Amino acid sequence: MEETTFKSxxxxxxxxxxxxxxxxxxxxIRQKVSIVSDKAQTTRNRILCIHTDDACQIIFLDTPGIHKPKHKLGQFMDDAAYQSLRDIDAVLFLISGNEKKGPGDLFVLDKLKDVKVPVFLIINKVxxxxxxxxxxxxxxxxxLYxxxxxxxxxxxxxxxxDAVLEELQKLLPEGPKYFPDDMITDQPERLLVAEIVREKCIRNTRDEVPHAIAAYxxxxxxxxxxxxxxxxxxxVERESQKRIVIGKNGAVLKTIGAQARQEIENLLGSKVFLDIWVKVKADWRNKAGALNEFGYTKE
Structure with missing residues (x-):
């Protein structure tokens, strides 16, 4: 009987x-690890997510969307995305199939020209x-590529x-299990909690607020x-944004807290008392000290 080799x-x-x-x-991963929103650029860190089955372990690097930076936070996000293209075995390049090809897609493709590993085109939203x-x-x-x-x-x-997993497994080299079977991310619980709250803020506030929000x-x-x-x-960066996040008589913040608490309790497996404060830190996205404090640091 031929012995099968484990791949990673x-x-x-x-x-x-x-x-x-x-x-x-x-x-x-079959569990929520990265925050999801209809607002662009919600993922800010390079998040390591782990899929493990009997045949292989695939470590996915869920990167911030590659874009032209407009501030220091944007530069950090781009640096995190580019860092993910080093020392890897394959790249999944995602596009929105129901949208026209745009400058953003071409910008990413240009960045992939020097990549020496297989690149898969994943046409999403079929x-x-x-x-x-x-x-x-x-x-x-x-x-184009x-x-x-x-x-x-x-x-x-x-x-x-499932076809994506099957094709990746075919090309991956023989290798060890880098992480335990039950581990799905390298992100600490404190960061996951902060990201859950940030997602709920994004979902419950108007368009001018989301990119100015950090949760710590x-x-x-x-x-x-x-x-x-x-x-x-x-x-947030301005008093007007603070008022939006809190809402009239605290209504928006109460909604954010209720939604986040339920998800955090599922994550931690215990009851949670969630005490949320909203503060203004002017222009924090352009301040290296604030970026470092909130966890947006280069490796």
Whole structure:
């Protein structure tokens, strides 16, 4: 009987902002690790996510969307994305299949020219596309880059996502398990908690606020036998943004807290007392000290 070998490797997931990278990763991992929003550039750190089965372990690097930076936070996000293209075994380049090819997609493709590993084109959102539209998109992009594979998927419904795993497993080298079977991310709980709160802020505030929001866990400790006390600060850049996050009579912040608490309790497996404060830190996205404090630091 032929003995099967275990495979493992690292795969970067790249694309312009808001094409579904985090949704795809969350579906593969079968648990929410990266925050998902209809606002672009919600992922800010390079998040390591781990898929393990009997045959292989695939470590996905869910990167911030590659874009032209407008401030120091933007530069950090781009640096995190480019760092993910080093020392990897494959790249998944995601596009929104139901949107026209734009400068952002071409910008990312240009950055992939020097990559020496197989690049897969993942055409996302095929659940809202016709077969003719899918074929047109395949032809359109295949003339721009020598992709190793082209795989149409729906990250939202999971349609054909298993094909991505199957093709990656074929090309990955024989290797060890880098992480335990039950480990799905390298992110500490404090960061995951902060990201959950930031996501709820993004979902519950108007367009002018999301990119100015940072969330930071100041304190996280047991309280009693079965409760975790979490004191967290949401930072914005202007007083007007603070008023929006809090809302009239605190209504928006109460909604944010209720939504976040439920998800954090599922994450931690215990009751949570969530104490959220909102503070102004002017122009924090352009201040190195603030970026470092909030965890946006280069490796």
């Amino acid at each position: 490797g690292f795969v970067a997931v790249v694309g312009r902002p808001n094409v579904g990278k985090s949704t795809l990763i969350n579906h593969i 659940d809202v596309m016709t077969k003719e539209e899918i074929l047109h998109k395949i032809t359109e992009y295949s003339t 020598p992709f190793a594979q082209v795989i149409p998927v729906s990250a939202l419904t999971g349609d054909n996502v 866990v100041e304190e996280m400790k047991p309280r009693g036998k079965d409760t975790v006390y979490i004191r967290l600060t949401v930072y």
